[in-house]
Amino acid sequence: MRKQPILQVKNLKTYFHTDSGTVKAADDVSFDVYPEETLGIVGESGCGKSITCMSIMQLVETPPGKYEGGEILFDGIDIMKASKRQIMDIRGNQISMIFQEPMTSLNPVFRVADQIAEAIMVHQNVNKKDAEEQAVDMLRKVGIPNPERVARDFPFALSGGMRQRVMIAMALACKPKILIADEPTTALDVTIQAQVLQLMNDLKDDYQTSVIFITHDLGVIAEMSDRVMVMYAGKIVELADVEELFTTPKHPYTIGLMKSKPDMSTTGDRLTVIQGNVPNLNRLPSGCAFHPRCPYVMDICKEETPDLRDISATRKAACWKVFQEKEVSYE
């Protein structure tokens, strides 16, 4: 029943050339986003999640960043080759983004309604008054009480949760086809987190938007996503439907992540951790980048980098051990 993908990322390479070497923040990343699905991206800090998504929006600052290759196909356009005009037209209109830090993501000198209205006026041919009415409507939709009044407030009068709702309102104001949410709930406290996630889920259905959801919180991923993409050191290591991934993780890194999730039923023990740290991206180990931390390391892991292969119709992984097991099971 798979539909045509709405966004195709093929072999995306975003590198940073720094004095201490080349940092491959997104290295040969390929994935598809389908209409109306939520694709979760998980991984530790510095594994390239945000850079991958910023590349889709062409928001990586160049220099120091550089797009070394790949294609990002959206709506028949290769974003990597699109003109500035085309990209500006896509940003905020077709693909929009919510950021991690709601406290600083709104301009302090403008009223809330002005900021949302501006986002609308950039992409739609409406006058200021209509745009402001739409803005108030959006505020109502994101569950802000008394939207007429809040619309006239300056951002500093709002709490973090309210500001994140305003950001969501702004991002959805032009009914984008894809919404990229870069850790939208990390800066919020847990009860507000739950409300914001619920809101995003509801709005996603209302607007029939695909969501790319970046987070390092596995609980949030389980709640939000249809499919999950696990990234490590700039590469995708596993891609699967959310249930599959949580019940039978294949890649040792995913297994490690699942194990290190705090569990309400066990008490008193230390949390399981994945030994070691994320490698420095400009001094990656040879072969599979995960091999120094992998409990199942084999000789081939130290020499050759595994590519992302299909291991069933719905999942992909990049791990020599997984490939071997699969071959065994075929025989």
Added chain:
Amino acid sequence: MSTRTDIVNRRLLKKDKNVESFWANVFKQFKRNKLAVVSTYIVLAIVLACIIVPMVSPYSLEQTDTANRAQAPSRSHWLGTDNIGRDLFTRLFIGGRISLGIALAVVTLECIIGIVLGTLAGYYGGIVDGIIMRISDIFLCFPFLIICIVIVSIFSSGPATLILTLSILSWPSIARIVRAQILSLRELEYMEACEALGISDFKRMFRHLLPNVMAYIIVYATLGIAATILTETSLSFLGLGIRFPIPTWGNLIQPARELVVIQKYWWYWMPSGIAIFLTVMCCNIIGDALRDAVDPKMKR
């Protein structure tokens, strides 16, 4: 349920009164400084007088009255007459019009040049920043008086020449202030959010970044007006600025170059001296008060 939300809403509304915008807060802080408030009234009074007095005065700018030369202040000539019998009270306020007008024009022009170049430099950084800042370095190196003398001797010394000269020589300082602010502001997340919304560079610079710098610009402009009045008066005093018969506060005190005038004809130079002193001091006090008011660290 509805009553409860009503109560909550009412509470929110009540709280709303304590929430003030940035400018409301600046205004409140400014009002606390009584000296600055008095200064504001004085400046307003001077400006009003400069507008009204020449309109209602029975004397005109160049009307000479040789019968009444060098008269001390009297009922018919409130500030006396000069050596060819022109009414000094009228000339003082016409001079004020020109001095204040020039100061305002210079500050406006210099702010426009400085803000545009400073914003471009801060926003784009890199080579654009390098070029603009080196140009500003060059302008800062110019020996001010010598350039003025050269320009005045090449072109005529009218108000237009003076305004252009002063503003072209003084834009680098405001450009630097704006650039420094933009440099730090452009890294904030809301600028990235702006970019992600597909808002153009031009709008991001002049609609989103600039209002955040406005407070500093206003402070600078207030202090700049005081400084420009002083510069203009010194140039006019030296004969490099506006020349007779057009009066300015600067060339009205020009007769004081002669000892006789200082000793015997105090009404030639003292009123314009006091006018300069009052205006400049009040502008400086207002500027200082504004600087304190917009500084978030000063909030008590």
